[in-house]
Amino acid sequence: MLKPPLTFKHRLVLPLLLSLVLILGYPLAFSLWISLHDYRLTAIEQARWVGWAQYFTILAQNASFWNALGNTVRFVGIAVSLELVFGLLLALLLHRKATPFRHFFRAALLVPMFVTPIAVGLMFRFLLNSQLGVVPSVLRALGITIDWFSAQQALITLALIDVWQWTPFMLLLLLAGLESLPEEPFEAARVDGASPLQIFWHLTLPMLRPTILAAVVIRMLDAFKVYEYVYAITRGGPGESTETIQYHIYRVGFLYFRLGEASAMSYILIAVILMLVVLLFYALRRESLSQR
Numbered sequence: 695m696l697k698p699p700l701t702f703k704h705r706l707v708l709p710l711l712l713s714l715v716l717i718l719g720y721p722l723a724f725s726l727w728i729s730l731h732d733y734r735l736t737a738i739e740q741a742r743w744v745g746w747a748q749y750f751t752i753l754a755q756n757a758s759f760w761n762a763l764g765n766t767v768r769f770v771g772i773a774v775s776l777e778l779v780f781g782l783l784l785a786l787l788l789h790r791k792a793t794p795f796r797h798f799f800r801a802a803l804l805v806p807m808f809v810t811p812i813a814v815g816l817m818f819r820f821l822l823n824s825q826l827g828v829v830p831s832v833l834r835a836l837g838i839t840i841d842w843f844s845a846q847q848a849l850i851t852l853a854l855i856d857v858w859q860w861t862p863f864m865l866l867l868l869l870a871g872l873e874s875l876p877e878e879p880f881e882a883a884r885v886d887g888a889s890p891l892q893i894f895w896h897l898t899l900p901m902l903r904p905t906i907l908a909a910v911v912i913r914m915l916d917a918f919k920v921y922e923y924v925y926a927i928t929r930g931g932p933g934e935s936t937e938t939i940q941y942h943i944y945r946v947g948f949l950y951f952r953l954g955e956a957s958a959m960s961y962i963l964i965a966v967i968l969m970l971v972v973l974l975f976y977a978l979r980r981e982s983l984s985q986r
Contacts, residue, residue, distance in 0.1 A: 725957045733954030741954070748958045759959060761934050762942035763966075765849060769938060770917040772853040773860070777913060778906065780857065781864025786894075788865070789872045800869070807862045815926030818855050845932045852923045852936055860916075864909050871905030872898070904978065911974045918967060939963055 700708070729748065733741045752759050784803065788796045806814070821827050822842040833840060842851045875898070883893050921940040924930060930937035930945065937945070943963070947956030 728954045729957035735951035762937045762939045766938045773856040776857045777861045777864045780861045784865045785868035804862045806859045811922035815923040819927045845935045848936045867909040
């Protein structure tokens with residue numbers, strides 16, 4: 695007896711697969727096609743095949759692209775490092791049963807994470823405004839003057855805003871990691887007279903390393919997509935000092951209408967992130983195997 699080409703369960707998922715092909719497959723294929731063309735919205739009928747030359751031109755001659763990529767790497771480095779340090783400190787404090795109101799603080803500290811990034815960007819744009827903002831006024835009263843959006847400071851300011859919003863996410867992951875650690879090694883260390891610092895350095899940190907690595911990977915990949923703060927606060931300025939790669943692609947594609955070039959930049963960014971993911975995946979896997 696011949697079996698039907700598709701069983702009932704396969705027919706059930708077929709609409710979903712077709713939807714995915716239409717929603718994801720077509721835009722990806724079209725963007726790849728225009729990335730190989732000199733494709734401009736202002737002259738679509740003059741689009742011409744340029745092949746991989748567009749990729750080589752971006753990599754070899756486009757200083758703005760490398761500047762934006764460098765800004766993004768600096769932003770990710772500053773933001774994720776500070777989020778890890780503050781998230782770990784807060785997780786250690788909230789993990790202690792002696793900390794008063796720890797359940798209240800656990801809930802209160804998660805609030806920034808639920809505000810949309812564009813709203814956070816607009817809020818800090820006014821809070822840190824050198825003429826109207828509350829923060830500069832308070833600092834001036836204390837004799838401290840900081841231009842939060844100067845060419846030297848603006849990228850750090852955006853990273854600090856990201857730290858304010860996403861440290862709770864790091865806290866959440868690290869706190870879950872701390873609470874999953876077994877109690878026996880810590881009790882044995884305390885019986886042997888180990889100090890809290892020795893317990894943290896020789897027990898907590900090594901046992902928490904896979905969780906830390908996973909949290910850093912997740913935050914790094916998310917921080918690479920930074921766009922909303924730049925759009926809401928600086929629009930890439932002053933000059934190009936805060937132009938991240940996502941904002942640069944948006945500017946080239948939708949302000950200068952060079953969609954082919956913007957698509958090629960997007961695929962280069964995808965390649966960079968994929969390489970990063972593969973490296974971090976092997977690091978996570980090696981860490982997981984070493985813990986067994």
